[in-house]
Amino acid sequence: MGHELAKDTWEHILFNFRIPKSLTAIFVGAGLSSVGLLMQTLFKNPMAGPSVLGISAGAGLGVALLVMGSGLYGIQLLQSDTLSTRILMAAILGSISVLSIILLLSNRIKNTLSILIIGLMLGALTTAVVGILSYFTKAEQLQQYMFWGFGSLGHLSFDQLAVLMGSVFVGIMAIIPIIKPLNSLLLGEKYAQSMGVNISVIKNYTFIVSGVITGIITAFVGPISFIGLAVPHIARLLFKTSNHKIILPAGILIGAIIMLLCDSIAQVPFNENVLPINAITSLFGAPLVIWLLLYQKKYHL
Amino acid sequence: MSKHPLHITPLETKNLGIGYRNKAHSHHVLENINIQVKKGELIAILGKNGSGKTSLLKTLSGFLPPLKGKVLIQDKPLQQFSSLALAQHIAVVLTEPLPHNLLRVGELIRMGRQAHTNWLDTLTPTDKEIIQFAITMTNTEELLHAYYDELSDGQKQKVQIARSLAQDTPLLFLDEPTAHLDIHHRMETFLLLKKLAHIHHKTIIMATHEIGLAVSLADQLWLLHDNTINIGSPQELIAQQHISKVFDSDLIRFNAQTATFEYK
Numbered sequence: 001m002g003h004e005l006a007k008d009t010w011e012h013i014l015f016n017f018r019i020p021k022s023l024t025a026i027f028v029g030a031g032l033s034s035v036g037l038l039m040q041t042l043f044k045n046p047m048a049g050p051s052v053l054g055i056s057a058g059a060g061l062g063v064a065l066l067v068m069g070s071g072l073y074g075i076q077l078l079q080s081d082t083l084s085t086r087i088l089m090a091a092i093l094g095s096i097s098v099l100s101i102i103l104l105l106s107n108r109i110k111n112t113l114s115i116l117i118i119g120l121m122l123g124a125l126t127t128a129v130v131g132i133l134s135y136f137t138k139a140e141q142l143q144q145y146m147f148w149g150f151g152s153l154g155h156l157s158f159d160q161l162a163v164l165m166g167s168v169f170v171g172i173m174a175i176i177p178i179i180k181p182l183n184s185l186l187l188g189e190k191y192a193q194s195m196g197v198n199i200s201v202i203k204n205y206t207f208i209v210s211g212v213i214t215g216i217i218t219a220f221v222g223p224i225s226f227i228g229l230a231v232p233h234i235a236r237l238l239f240k241t242s243n244h245k246i247i248l249p250a251g252i253l254i255g256a257i258i259m260l261l262c263d264s265i266a267q268v269p270f271n272e273n274v275l276p277i278n279a280i281t282s283l284f285g286a287p288l289v290i291w292l293l294l295y296q297k298k299y300h301l
Numbered sequence: 302m303s304k305h306p307l308h309i310t311p312l313e314t315k316n317l318g319i320g321y322r323n324k325a326h327s328h329h330v331l332e333n334i335n336i337q338v339k340k341g342e343l344i345a346i347l348g349k350n351g352s353g354k355t356s357l358l359k360t361l362s363g364f365l366p367p368l369k370g371k372v373l374i375q376d377k378p379l380q381q382f383s384s385l386a387l388a389q390h391i392a393v394v395l396t397e398p399l400p401h402n403l404l405r406v407g408e409l410i411r412m413g414r415q416a417h418t419n420w421l422d423t424l425t426p427t428d429k430e431i432i433q434f435a436i437t438m439t440n441t442e443e444l445l446h447a448y449y450d451e452l453s454d455g456q457k458q459k460v461q462i463a464r465s466l467a468q469d470t471p472l473l474f475l476d477e478p479t480a481h482l483d484i485h486h487r488m489e490t491f492l493l494l495k496k497l498a499h500i501h502h503k504t505i506i507m508a509t510h511e512i513g514l515a516v517s518l519a520d521q522l523w524l525l526h527d528n529t530i531n532i533g534s535p536q537e538l539i540a541q542q543h544i545s546k547v548f549d550s551d552l553i554r555f556n557a558q559t560a561t562f563e564y565k
Contacts, residue, residue, distance in 0.1 A: 044400045180422045184415055186402045190364065190395055195468065196388030196416035242403040245422075 017154065020161050022260060024153045024220075029227055029259025031168040031217050033251040034175055035210045036228030037235075041182050041244070042206050043116045046292075049229035050214040053102050053115075053207070054122035055095045059218040060149065061126035062094020063087055067145045068130075068137035087148065088160075088219045095215030098122055103207055107200065112189070150276030151222035153263055164220050171213035175248060178202060182244045224259075225278055226285020231255040233292050258284075309375045311471050311504045312338040312361065318369030319353065319360040327368055330356045334370070334530050336523070338506070340471070343498040345515035346508040348525030348547065354508035355396075355476055357525070361506070362391050362474050374472070388416035392465035394458075394475040399449065406452070406460050407445040410435055413467025435466035438501075439493065455486035462493065473497070475507040479514075487511060491518050512548065516560045535560075 032050050039048040050056060066086060101122065106115050134142050156164065181202045184192035189199050217224070235250040236242060262284065266275040317334040320327055330353035338344065346354045359365035361372055363379050372379040374390050382390070392413070413435065414428045424432070436442055439459045444452065449460060458478060465473055475494070479487040491514045497503045498520070509515055515522060516535040524531040524538055526547040531538060538544055545555040553562045 177420055180415055180418070180420060183412060183422075186404060187399050187409075187412070188397070190397070191393075191399070193364070193384060194362065194388060194391070194393045194395075195412065196385040198384045236403055240403060241405070241408075243408055 020156060020158065021154050021263060023161060024156050024164065025259040025263040026256040027165050027168040028153065028217050028221055028224060029231070029255035029257070030252040031171060031213045031255075032224060032228040032259075033231035033235075033255025034172050034248065035213050036230075037232040037244070037248060037251050038175065038182070038206050038210050039228070040232050041185050042203065043112055044185075044188070045113075045116060046233065047229065047289075048116065049226075050210065051123065051223070051225065051228070053119040053210065053214075054098045054126065055119075055211050055214040056218045056223040057123035057126040058098030059091040059095040059215055060223060061129055062090035062092070062097075063148055064130040064133050064145055065094075066090035067148070068133040068141050091219030092215050094126075095211060095218060098126070099207065099211035099215070102211075103204060106203060106207065112203075148222050149278070151224045151278035151281075152274075153221055153259075153266075153277055154274065156220060160220060164216065167216045168213060171209055171216075172252065174209045178205060179244045179248060186242055222278065224281055226281045226289070227255060227259060230285045230288050230292075231258060233289070234258075237292075309340075310337055310373070311340050311375060312336070312506075313373040313376070314361075314370065315373065316370035317360070317367055317372060319356050319365065320368050321356075321365075322368060329368060329528065331525065331528055331530055332369070336530075336532060338504055340504055341498050341502040342504055342520045343495050343518065344504075344506045344521045344523060345511075345519040346506065346523045346525065347510075347512055347515060347544075352525040353528075354525060357523075357530075358393075358474050358476055358506070358508055362393050363387050385416060388468065388470075390470050391472045391474060392468035392470040394461045394465050394473075394478055396476045396480060398457075401450060404449050405445070406441060406447050406449055409449050409460060410441065410445075410463045410467050413464040413469075416468060431469050432467050435463040438466060438497065439463040454481045455483070455489075458482060458486070458490060462490070466497070471504060473503050473505045475505070477508055477510065479509060479511055487514065491515075494518075512544070512555075513561055516544075 035050040036048070039050065039052055040046060042048075043052065102115065102119060105118055109115060109118075130145075134145070181192065181197040184195045184197045185202070187195075193199055231254050232247065232251050235247050235254050238254070239246050239250050241247060259281075262277060262280040266277050266280050268275060314334050314336045317336075318329060318332045319334070320329040320331070322328075334357075346357060348354050356365060360367050363372075363382070366380075374382065374387075379387070411424070411432055414424065414432060415422065418424065418428060436445070439462050441456075441459055441463050444456060444460065449457065452460065462475075462478070465475075478494070479490050482490065491511070494505050494507065495518050498505045516539070519535060522533065522535055522538050524543050524547055531543045533541070533543070539557050539560070542557075545557070548555055548562070552565060554565050555561075556563055
């Protein structure tokens with residue numbers, strides 16, 4: 001028919017770009033929503049999300065130290081290499097460092113709300129360091145960091161996609177055994193303890209699972225805002241329960257769908273440009289959270 | 302319901318000292334507590350605000366480590382119990398309200414079984430039977446599909462007692478179970494607790510301000526005053542004038558005949 005060439009082209013686009021990107025969106029959405037749910041239950045705070053422990057900020061610091069610091073300590077990064085293995089490692093190292101600090105402190109401080117505030121403060125500290133670094137840095141390097149910060153679902157190689165999918169899958173599987181104690185935690189820590197939950201074990205376990213999922217996702221696609229915060233609320237709103245047996249799978253599904261939607265919106269039709277994914281998730285997430293706060297008081301947790 | 306042997310002491314303390322400890326010093330609330338609780342007794346802890354009722358309950362249920370001495374649950378030191386093993390021996394109903402949630406009453410009562418179910422939380426026929434017992438005893442059948450958050454205070458208290466009954470423990474501790482309740486629900490709660498103790502052989506210990514109800518319905522009173530504890534049946538404590546010693550003030554006086562307080 002003479003469309004052979006065109007067919008090859010769209011096959012190439014479909015299999016090498018669109019399908020990997022959609023798979024990335026699905027696993028990022030599912031992973032971040034699960035972590036958001038864990039954080040909201042653990043902190044008994046409807047405004048908690050994957051970012052509250054300062055984990056994504058830690059990943060950001062790792063990347064900033066690598067990208068912008070490279071000028072200071074004379075390491076030359078490949079210019080086009082925004083998703084190099086080095087950035088990945090820096091992000092994972094950054095999030096694991098912040099997570100270790102949180103874990104150390106959480107064993108000293110019993111009050112969960114204090115941990116939440118410490119996480120926010122660590123986030124603020126890392127942002128400050130990033131700010132100072134960017135003051136001394138070259139424009140191209142700053143740009144490189146900014147692009148990572150916008151978040152991007154594209155550009156993942158098949159190997160990287162496999163790592164992302166594998167770790168998010170394992171991470172979500174690791175939540176299933178703690179569904180029962182998570183439900184007890186809905187009654188508060190004292191009741192949970194009286195019903196047989198070892199609070200510090202569950203806390204540390206949850207922190208580690210959340211930290212690894214958030215760290216790896218943030219490393220690959222940048223800090224994605226609002227998905228982890230908003231999706232658990234949407235799940236509760238739709239299913240009218242806070243039972244984790246229902247709300248965890250529901251959140252995973254809704255998170256994947258919403259992330260796919262955001263990705264489709266970011267892929268502006270008839271235009272070769274792709275909008276930064278973080279802008280889209282915030283555009284949809286921020287008004288939703290405000291609306292929830294104003295009109296849906298009883299849906300908090 | 303309870304299958305726990307009669308000859309074992311459900312709860313015992315030896316030279317127990319309770320209070321709070323921080324780095325600099327320790328604050329003693331009560332000292333030298335030696336109690337032996339019998340199976341199937343309804344016990345009321347009485348005392349003014351700040352006399353240590355809640356601290357005592359917290360220590361006995363393992364929330365607060367003792368400063369001195371020990372607590373024995375069925376002859377075994379409390380500290381040796383894992384969280385799970387403890388949850389199979391002691392159920393609690395606290396004063397603090399639950400965080401906001403979207404749980405239905407049925408789900409909440411069922412959660413009492415968590416200390417007995419497997420990791421997937423599947424219910425065996427025995428679990429279902431015990432849950433049904435908890436629902437029947439507390440008369441919460443028609444509330445099962447309602448959201449807990451939307452219940453009245455009286456209904457919430459009943460549901461919490463049902464959840465603690467589903468936990469099927471030999472010991473049940475309640476901290477001011479009748480606070481915020483009207484006179485009808487206060488009486489109802491006390492009668493339910495009495496029935497659970499006397500007919501179903503649960504050992505129930507509650508902290509309360511309801512002196513009148515406690516005097517007429519409890520088997521034993523623990524009277525807290527000036528860092529000491531006085532233990533005895535209501536009749537003994539009234540005869541020895543302990544109650545009037547603790548509660549009489551320039552405003553009120555305890556009338557031993559009517560077991561009520563009157564203005565001076």
